[in-house]
Amino acid sequence: MSEDRRMEQFKIDLNPEAKVDKVIGIVSGKGGVGKSLVTSLVANSTAARGINTAIFDADITGPSIPKCYGLNSKATVEGETIIPVRTDNGIQVMSINLLLEDVTQPVIFRGPVIANTVRQFWTDVLWDDVGVMYVDMPPGTGDVPLTVFQSLPLDGIIVVASPQDLVNMVVEKAVNMATMMRIPILALVENMAYYECPDCGKKHKIYGDSHLAEVAAKHRATKDSPIIEIPIMPEIAKLCDEGRIYDYKNNLFDGLLDSIVD
Numbered sequence: 402m403s404e405d406r407r408m409e410q411f412k413i414d415l416n417p418e419a420k421v422d423k424v425i426g427i428v429s430g431k432g433g434v435g436k437s438l439v440t441s442l443v444a445n446s447t448a449a450r451g452i453n454t455a456i457f458d459a460d461i462t463g464p465s466i467p468k469c470y471g472l473n474s475k476a477t478v479e480g481e482t483i484i485p486v487r488t489d490n491g492i493q494v495m496s497i498n499l500l501l502e503d504v505t506q507p508v509i510f511r512g513p514v515i516a517n518t519v520r521q522f523w524t525d526v527l528w529d530d531v532g533v534m535y536v537d538m539p540p541g542t543g544d545v546p547l548t549v550f551q552s553l554p555l556d557g558i559i560v561v562a563s564p565q566d567l568v569n570m571v572v573e574k575a576v577n578m579a580t581m582m583r584i585p586i587l588a589l590v591e592n593m594a595y596y597e598c599p600d601c602g603k604k605h606k607i608y609g610d611s612h613l614a615e616v617a618a619k620h621r622a623t624k625d626s627p628i629i630e631i632p633i634m635p636e637i638a639k640l641c642d643e644g645r646i647y648d649y650k651n652n653l654f655d656g657l658l659d660s661i662v663d
C-alpha cells in the first residue's frame with residue numbers, strides 16, 4: 402500500500418450535517434509557548450475578515466480556550482449531535498470544558514479515551530458552515546497531535562516556539578512530525594520574541610537573538626515558511642484572565658491569512 406493510501410485509511414468522516422472548508426493545526430514542541438494564544442489571535446483576525454471561524458480545542462487535559470473567551474454557557478447536546486458555543490465575536494468553539502459540569506475537576510481519561518474525544522469533536526459536532534477551523538493542540542508530538550494529524554483533513558499547521566525552545570531544538574520534533582505526516586507548515590511563529598519599551602519604543606530581545614531562520618533553513622518543509630514574530634504583550638494575560646481575548650485586535654497574521662484564504 403502506498404504511503405498516501407496508508408495515511409488516508411485513518412481519516413474519519415465529519416458530521417454529515419456539518420461543513421468545514423479549511424482545517425489548520427497549531428502545534429509546538431513543548432508546553433506553555435503560546436499555542437492557545439496564537440490560536441485565539443489568528444482566529445480573531447480571521448473572524449474580523451468576515452470569515453466563519455471555528456476553534457477546535459484538542460487540548461483535552463489542559464483546555465484554555467473557553468476561559469480566555471469568557472464562555473460560561475455549556476455546549477448543548479441533541480441526541481448524538483453537539484452544538485458548539487459561540488464567542489462574542491462569533492467564533493464557534495468546541496472544548497471539553499464546554500461539556501463538563503465542573504471545570505475544576507481533572508479529566509481523568511486514559512489515552513484512548515482522550516483520542517476518542519478528539520475524534521468525536523469532528524464526527525459529532527455540528528460545525529456550522531466553517532470557512533477556517535483552527536485546532537489548538539496539546540503540547541508536543543504525543544498521542545493527541547498524532548490522532549489529529551491522522552484523523553482530520555489538515556490543510557496545514559502553524560508551529561509555535563519560544564526563543565529558548567529554538568536553541569534546544571524541541572521545535573524540530575514538531576517540524577519533523579509534520580513532514581513525516583506530509584502536512585504543509587504554513588508559518589513558524591516565534592512567540593515572546595521581544596519586548597517593546599512603551600516609553601522609548603526600543604525592542605528588547607529579553608530571551609536573546611532569534612535562531613528561527615536557521616532552524617527553518619535546515620528543513621525542506623520550512624525553508625519557505627514565513628516567520629512571524631510576536632512580542633511579549635503584558636495586556637494579553639489580563640484580557641485572558643478577564644475572558645475578553647475577543648477584544649484583542651491585531652494584524653500580526655495578515656500576510657498568513659492572505660495565503661490561507663486566498
Ligand SMILES: Nc1ncnc2c1ncn2[C@@H]1O[C@H](COP(=O)(O)OP(=O)(O)OP(=O)(O)O)[C@@H](O)[C@H]1O
Nearest residue numbers: 432433434435436437438540593632633634637638
Ligand atoms: N506574547 C505573549 N505576551 C504575553 N503573554 C503571553 C504571550 N504568549 C503567551 N502568553 C501567556 O503565557 C501563558 C501560556 O500561553 P498559552 O496558554 O497560549 O501557551 P500554550 O502553548 O497553549 O500552553 P499549553 O502547552 O499549556 O497548552 C498564558 O498565560 C498566556 O497568556
Ligand SMILES: [Mg+2]
Nearest residue numbers: 436437460465
Ligand atoms: Mg494551550
